[in-house]
Amino acid sequence: MRRAARLQLLLGLPAVALIFVFMILPITNMVEMSFRTPGVTEPFGNDYTLMHYGRVLGDPYYWGALGRSLLVATTVTVLCLIVSYPVAWHLSKADGLKMVILYALIASPLMTGVLVRNFGWMIIAALNGPLNQSLLGLGLIDRPLRLLFTQGLVVLALVHVFMPFMVLPINNAIRNISPSLVEAAASMGASRSATFRDIVLPLSFPGIQAGVTLVFVLAIAAYVTPALLGGQMVTYMPTQIIAELTGTFRWPLGSTLAIGLSLTTLLVVAVFTLATWRLLDRVRA
Template sequence: MIRSKKLTWALALPALALIFVFMILPITNMVEMSFRTPGSSEPFGEDYTWMHYTRILGDGYYWGVLRRSLYTAGIVTLLCLVVSYPIAWHLSRAKGFKAVFLYACIASPLMTGVLVRNFGWMIVAALNGPLNESLIALGIIERPLRLLFTQSLVILALVHVFVPFMVLPINNALRNIPQSLTEASASMGASRYQVFRDIILPLSFPGIQPGVILVYVLAVAAYVTPALLGGQMVSYMPTLIIGELTGTFQWPFGSALAIVLSFSTVLVVVLFTRLTWKLNERARA
């Protein structure tokens, strides 16, 4: 028994070391940095202060940017769920070459570099780009729409890249639903809608919940896509944080912004987990 415990700890030590070095230590340093005073000739001073949090919480501009970041992440997550569920359903029923083809299509956004993907969106959404030209040719609009540097384009681009992170966990949950349950319900006179509402949807929630959390966290922390497609017209917390850290070299204030964003994200995730806990437990029962 003692030898088994020692072996378990020996195998766990590398993982614990990685967690400490790349997660706990950076977060601890960031929290400590957020209380530092601004430096005159250096990015931070020697003393400690609450002034950065007071500035953030007392300024309506930062509250607005935080709300926009959380709201945009929520919209992206909801759209990803709506788009991903039918895809995951078809993927869970696919076999052979069809399944491989669908997996390749779903993973295709992740196979393209983030800069290449976003520059592609910039070309598509330009005033004289293919999207505006197609809408004009179809008679839907009379003159080009300004799509670039808007919140709508940022949301569309984030949905494009985050759909795979929603599809895969839902697909795994759907594959674990015994087909005998749906067949038995249908044989007892249940309609397709009733089968979906009472059996498939509740039993797929163990895949929906982690997919929603993963996409939401990724959308809140996204930087490159909002920076390129939102530009200076639409501000998000990650762009403000990077601007403070690398633009003005205000490391303490940038760290405080990061802590506020992280705390708000964790609060939303915890609230969502608590609200959906009973649904998850019902599906696992």
């Protein structure tokens, strides 16, 4: 092996070690834990069983939690895409101080602690909070709306925090579009809407695909926001997993639910990737 090859191998070893210790080992342990029998005085027993998978697959309660998580993640992803594309478009055209300010505003949700951010939403959405008081003052409602502990508030809060993960990939893709293509379309008589539909939108699809995948994965696995803003009335899969692991200490069942959520997420992402693969190939070509 040449010296350069050995050097590259040594430089890659820390990354491989981190992936092995913090990703492969925990996942392997989680899979092994899902087959453990329930414990009597401990979180798990010494034997192995398939009972947890049978219980999860046969219980409508867990299917309902998974369905709500999928619905929320899909809604958050779609809303993020609708809101983020215009923002990414304007960001791609900005430069200098304006660009810095826009970047700071877009990244601002990530600069606030998750608890502080969610408690801020709780204050805003309370019965006597600023939002209800503003609506009452404008005469749009006759009595305060119950916004707190609703699925709508969970979706709104998740869109708020995950928007940067949609804006930045789309912004990067739009910036990589050659201005000469837009100028050529304009010189041939294409309208601005036609140029956007036939050139800008298809060429920005790599950023859309990356943003959609990233936001969906983050949204379906979100725990703190649904737990705080969703309350106890509606159960999502991540909150149910944490309840089993830390509330009832049924580690095998919690691991089974976590594997089910992970496999569902991988399936959805794989289907989306395959469905958009041809369009991505046409853009690259």
